[in-house]
Amino acid sequence: MKSRHDMIERYIGLMSGTSLDGVDAVLLEMDAQGKPQVVEDSFLPFPAGVREQVLQLQAIGHNELDLAARLANTLARIYADVVAQLLGKAALPAAAIRAIGCHGQTIRHAPHAAYTLQIGNHALLAELTGIDVIGDFRSRDVAAGGHGAPLVPAFHQDVFASDTENRVILNIGGISNLTRLHRSLPVIGFDCGPGNMLLDAWCQRHTGKPYDANGDWAASGRLHQSLLQQMMADDYFQLAPPKSTGRDLFDLNWLEQQLAAWPALDAADVQHTLLQLTAHSIAGEVRRHCPQTQSMHVCGGGAHNAALMQALQQQLPDIRICSTAELGLPVHQVEAAAFAWLAWRFCHRLPANLPEVTGAAGLRVLGALYPA
Structure with missing residues (x-):
């Protein structure tokens, strides 16, 4: 018989929001009943210049595709660094984590035009961490006629x-x-x-x-x-x-x-x-x-x-x-914990949007898997 400890799944949630100050990371444990508990958190400020690069991409400009791809790679490395920092604080190996839920960095949010765009190279993040990454949480809700936000x-x-x-x-x-x-x-x-x-x-x-x-x-x-x-x-x-x-x-x-x-x-x-x-x-x-x-x-x-x-x-x-x-949740943990929870919902193929909130046509499983 499995012990309670064996039935716990661990997820990491990453959130870099519109404040553009850095990345919040939370380590979340989910028990067999789906009850979440934060066991550790970490924060990594953005290096000099990253904020300005994000702001540059939030307005229509020259050479956007190249700038966005390069910034996505930069963000993936920052995300990988904060994951390593968090695992070090928790004294856990990467193998102990079921998945990372990564919101990515919003570059454009245009639900009126049926798209929202968050960047951060999730394939590179999976490569750097050796952990499955769940990203692109908003697109499915938008595809179903919703705003993709708030989640x-x-x-x-x-x-x-x-x-x-x-x-x-x-x-x-x-x-x-x-x-x-x-x-x-x-x-x-x-x-x-x-x-x-x-x-x-x-x-x-x-x-x-x-x-x-x-x-x-x-x-x-x-x-x-x-x-x-x-x-x-x-x-x-x-x-x-x-x-x-x-x-x-x-x-x-x-x-x-x-x-x-x-x-x-x-x-x-x-x-x-x-x-x-x-x-x-x-x-x-x-x-x-x-x-x-x-x-x-x-x-x-x-x-x-x-x-x-x-x-x-x-x-x-x-x-x-x-x-x-x-x-029970300090103010700096809530959003990152939410994206760890969203990763848990995806891994169990459970819907995670609320149509009455986003305006989507119905409940949807949110996210896309980038396996390690």
């Missing part, structure tokens, strides 16, 4: 749903997205709008720092109400879910168009107003689509932004706002 709500439902409380799980990465986990309503999830993306870009431009630690710079500025109202009038914020977005819309060009009427606006005031844009867009979606929410559990890098968390609480005073750590 994490199915994981949120599996690990965070409650029989006693109406919850929202909020991820604030480059883009903010939420999952509604209510006792009497179906699960829905969608992108609210920019999370850290515009905040980080504006901070980099004016301070030289990659992000505004704790939101201190934003807190030093003042709200420009007319600018906030103009930004909130963007068509995206008026759309009903299912919906998804990314840097294809909310980039510095978008911001510069918004600022055209106020060329002399103080940079700190812009930062403060951008922080309020993130808070207002999230709060508006919660009020519209998540009535009677009792708690909101936040994950992603934005959870560390104290000024943003304060702004959210001011917008949603009747909701208890805390981190996902209260539910």
Whole structure:
């Protein structure tokens, strides 16, 4: 008879998101009942120049095919390095891992044109690690008429749903997205709008720092109400879910168009107003689509932004706002753990999308196998 230890399967999840700061890796154990448990995590920042290469490919330009192929190889080597780092921390050999779930790096997200593109040479990653790689999670959902995003709500439902409380799980990465986990309503999830993306870009431009630690710079500025109202009038914020977005819309060009009427606006005031844009867009979606929410559990890098968390609480005073750590997963583990879980779903040929979230025609097995 097999022991419980023998029935455990181990998966590694890799996530490099729209914040473009690096790669999160999580080692997930799945027992015979499909219960997940994170046993180790690791993070590897992007080397100098990688962020700029990704940004270059997110706009139409010259020589895209060659640049994308070279960057995919670079990313595969970074992914392999963080896998080795994670295995070293866990004191496990590659043979102990059933598969790697690799999200890849989003270059373009265009569900309106029936495609979404994440790069990262999965064949090379399998070659470098000696571990099966599951990648390309979004394409099958898009092929079935969905947005291919967000994919994490199915994981949120599996690990965070409650029989006693109406919850929202909020991820604030480059883009903010939420999952509604209510006792009497179906699960829905969608992108609210920019999370850290515009905040980080504006901070980099004016301070030289990659992000505004704790939101201190934003807190030093003042709200420009007319600018906030103009930004909130963007068509995206008026759309009903299912919906998804990314840097294809909310980039510095978008911001510069918004600022055209106020060329002399103080940079700190812009930062403060951008922080309020993130808070207002999230709060508006919660009020519209998540009535009677009792708690909101936040994950992603934005959870560390104290000024943003304060702004959210001011917008949603009747909701208890805390981190996902209260539910057993620290804020930096959630998305990478979701892609390890998605790899487990693929290996067992279980559907992993939620059609009510993505808009797909039905349940689908997500991913493609690159065997070691």
